[in-house]
Amino acid sequence: MTKPVLSIQNLSVDYVTDDGPVRAIDNVSLDVMPGEILGVAGESGSGKTTLAKAIMRILQPPAVISGGRVLFEDKDLLQLDEEGLRRLRWTRMSMVFQSAMDALNPVISIGEQIVDTMKVHTDFNSSQARDRAVHLLEMVGIPGDRIDSHAHQLSGGMRQRVGIALALCLEPSLVILDEPTTALDVVVEKEILGEIKELQNKLGFSVMFITHDLERMLQVSDRVAVFYAARLAEIGPAKGLRDNPQHPYTQGLLKAFPSIAPGARTPESIPGSPPSLLSPPSGCRFHPRCSQVVDACSQTRPIRTDLGPGHAAECHLLSQETGAAT
Numbered sequence: 001m002t003k004p005v006l007s008i009q010n011l012s013v014d015y016v017t018d019d020g021p022v023r024a025i026d027n028v029s030l031d032v033m034p035g036e037i038l039g040v041a042g043e044s045g046s047g048k049t050t051l052a053k054a055i056m057r058i059l060q061p062p063a064v065i066s067g068g069r070v071l072f073e074d075k076d077l078l079q080l081d082e083e084g085l086r087r088l089r090w091t092r093m094s095m096v097f098q099s100a101m102d103a104l105n106p107v108i109s110i111g112e113q114i115v116d117t118m119k120v121h122t123d124f125n126s127s128q129a130r131d132r133a134v135h136l137l138e139m140v141g142i143p144g145d146r147i148d149s150h151a152h153q154l155s156g157g158m159r160q161r162v163g164i165a166l167a168l169c170l171e172p173s174l175v176i177l178d179e180p181t182t183a184l185d186v187v188v189e190k191e192i193l194g195e196i197k198e199l200q201n202k203l204g205f206s207v208m209f210i211t212h213d214l215e216r217m218l219q220v221s222d223r224v225a226v227f228y229a230a231r232l233a234e235i236g237p238a239k240g241l242r243d244n245p246q247h248p249y250t251q252g253l254l255k256a257f258p259s260i261a262p263g264a265r266t267p268e269s270i271p272g273s274p275p276s277l278l279s280p281p282s283g284c285r286f287h288p289r290c291s292q293v294v295d296a297c298s299q300t301r302p303i304r305t306d307l308g309p310g311h312a313a314e315c316h317l318l319s320q321e322t323g324a325a326t
C-alpha cells in the first residue's frame, strides 16, 4: 500500500489566552498521499491556518501543540529540533501564505530572494541559481525579465505567483497553500489555481490547499477535508463528497453553494453561526445547528466512522448506521 507523505495523528493545538485555553485543533487525524491535492475547507476561525502552521512548526506563542504526531516522510516533525526542521522547511515542505507579502522581503528583488534561497540549500552557483529563478518565474506566469522587480512593484496576483515560485524552488514533496488566492479577483484566482494544478501534475508534489471557497476547492482537489470548530467533520474524495455528502455540516455547506449541490436551486445557508472555541457546544459541536440532531449529539463527541476508501466522518447518525461502537 502507498504510504502517505504526511500523516497527522490525533493532533491537538491550544492557544493559551487570558480567558483560558482555546483548542483550535482538537484531536484531528488525516493523511496526505503522494501526488495528492487535499483541499481543506471550513469557516473562518475553524482552525485551518493553525493546522498548516502546526505542520510547518511555525506556530508562535501563545499557541502550543498539546498532543499527537505529525509524520512527514517518516520523520516525526514534533520531535525534530530547530536544525532538523530547518533542513526540511522549504526544501521538503513549503508554504504559501494568504498574503505573499508576509513571505517576501521588501528590500531585495524577487530574483535575489529566489537565488538566495537556492544558494543556502543547494550547491548552485549564482548564475545557475539565477537561470533557475527565471525558469521558475516563467513557470508561474511571470515574464523572466521581471526578475529584478521588487515585491511592491508587482500586482497582488503577481506577488502570489512569486510566493508559489519561492515555495517550489527547492522541489519540495509537500506544498501547503493557505488561502493563496483569497485576496485576488476571481479571474486571477482561477488562473493561478489552474497553474498550481498544472505544476502539480508536471512535478508530482503533494498539496494541502486551504480555502473557504468550497466550489473552487472541489474543482481542484482529489480529496477534501471539512473542518468545523477545530474538528474534522468529514474527509473524502472530492467527487464523492460533492455528490453524496454524509455529514450534515458538509450537506449544509453544499446547499449554501447552489451551483455545486446536487439538485439545489436557491442557496440555503446553515442557520446560526459557528461557535466560539472558548466555550464550544458539548458533544458534536455542530449539534445546535444541525437539522438531523438526535439525543446522543449533545452528549458525546461522535467517533470517526469509516465510510469507504479515504472517506470518513464524525457524526452520530453515521456511527449508529454502521453499527460502530460508541
Ligand SMILES: Nc1ncnc2c1ncn2[C@@H]1O[C@H](COP(=O)(O)OP(=O)(O)O)[C@@H](O)[C@H]1O
Pocket (backbone or CB within 6 Å): 015, 016, 017, 022, 024, 042, 043, 044, 045, 046, 047, 048, 049, 050, 051, 062, 277, 278
Ligand atoms: N493568536 C491567537 N490567540 C488566541 N487564539 C487564537 C489565535 N489565533 C487563532 N486563535 C484561535 O484559533 C481559532 C482558529 O484560528 P485559525 O487557525 O486562524 O482559523 P482559520 O484559519 O480556519 O480561519 C480561532 O477561532 C481563534 O479562536
Ligand SMILES: [Mg+2]
Pocket (backbone or CB within 6 Å): 048, 049, 050
Ligand atoms: Mg486562516
